[in-house]
Amino acid sequence: MKKKTVSLLMTMALTAAMLAGCGSSETADTTAAADTAAAADTATADFDTEEDISVYSREDGSGTRGAFIELFGVEEKDANGEKIDNTTEDATITNNTSVMMTGVAGDDYAIGYVSLGSLNDTVKALKIDGVEPTVENIKSDSYKVYRPFNIATKGEVSEAAQDFIDYILSAEGQQIVSDEGYITIDDAAPAFAGGKASGSVTVAGSSSVSPVMEKLAEAYMKLNGNVKIEIQTSDSTTGMTSAIDGVCDIGMASRELKDTEADKLTATVIAQDGIAVVVNNNNPIDNLTKDQVKSIYVGETTSWSEVE
Structure with missing residues (x-):
């Protein structure tokens, strides 16, 4: 697969910005911005739609993968009622959100998916069926x-673990959920009334939940220095297994619990999160339908020219 590079163009843009520095700062800023935009436009124009699509997916056990393949119909039931993941064998498998983002950002022809709360400008989030992935669109149920x-x-959990859970579900905890770009489960949650527990709490599981959980833990420990919270990041399945086996106090999952997990655990929803389908910033495509995403991920659509 051939890859495009914009290093020369970026060098030209930077050189132009430095030369503009001899004039006013306003002129320099304007010139630099214009040159950078021009370089970006050229990179997009150079995008070769005949190239193969580089499909990026998450590892087995990832809650994000589980939710993605279910929501886009990549997972289907066979004649025996067993769920089959039809993700193409040509997909590049990444083992956490960060690796997914880095992979797509470095591959002009890539497509992947990440937690909406983890999204940044290193990649481009696509509209799905014409709807942007935003908190507002999820709350209105227009982004599905x-x-x-x-x-x-x-x-029964420890006093410290219960106190931390109470904090997560409180007004203060839900404000952190909102501040981090996720969707609260209770906009009228009561103020936190605890903070007197002591001990240690281990929280383990999903790499998608970990970023907001780390913020929650940090804020809680500032409020109550008598509790130490350790976050262990892996995937949703490992988190649930760890909770079942008693390896951790609280497991994290970025999906619904499986029946075999729900039989042994008590689940509590702490937030809602969108899944953003992402491509490289040089990709000119801004929108895909759910059917197009499915077709790409099951290996039926293999080049970008097929989805224009």
């Missing part, structure tokens, strides 16, 4: 690709 963030516990 979203899933719950769950925490799960086994049996």
Whole structure:
């Protein structure tokens, strides 16, 4: 697969910006911005739609993958009622959100998917069926690709773990959920009334839930320095297994619990999160239908010219 590079263009843009510095700062800023935009436009114009699509997916056990393949119909039931993941064998598998973002950002012809709360400008989020992936569009149910963030516990939890859970579900905790770009589950949550527990709490699981959980833990420990919270990042399935086995106090999953997990754990939704389908910033495509995304991920559509 041939790859395009814009290094020369970027060098030209930077040189132009430096020369403009001899004049006023306003002129320099304007010139630099114009040259950078021109370089970006040229890179987009150089995008070769005849190139193969580089499909990026998450590892087995990832809650984001589980939600993605379900919401886009990549997962289907066979004649025996068993769920089959039809993700193309040609997909590049990434083992966490960060690796997914880096992979797509570095591959002009890539497509991937990430938690909406983890999205940044290193990649471009596509509209799905003409709707942008935003918190507002998820709340209005116009953007359909979203899933719950769950925490799960086994049996009676420690005083410290329960106090932290109460904080997550409080007005203060839900404000952090909102500030981090996720969707709250209770806009009228009561103020936190605890903070007197002591001990340690281990939270393990989904790499999609981890960023907001780290913020929640940091804020809680500032409020209550007598509790130490450790976050162990892996994937949703590992998080649920760890909770079942007693390896952690609280498991994290970026999906609904499976029946085999729900039979042994108590799940609590702490937020809702969209799944953004992302491409390289040089890709001129801004919108795909759900059917087009499915076709790409099951290996039926293999070049960008087929989805124009």
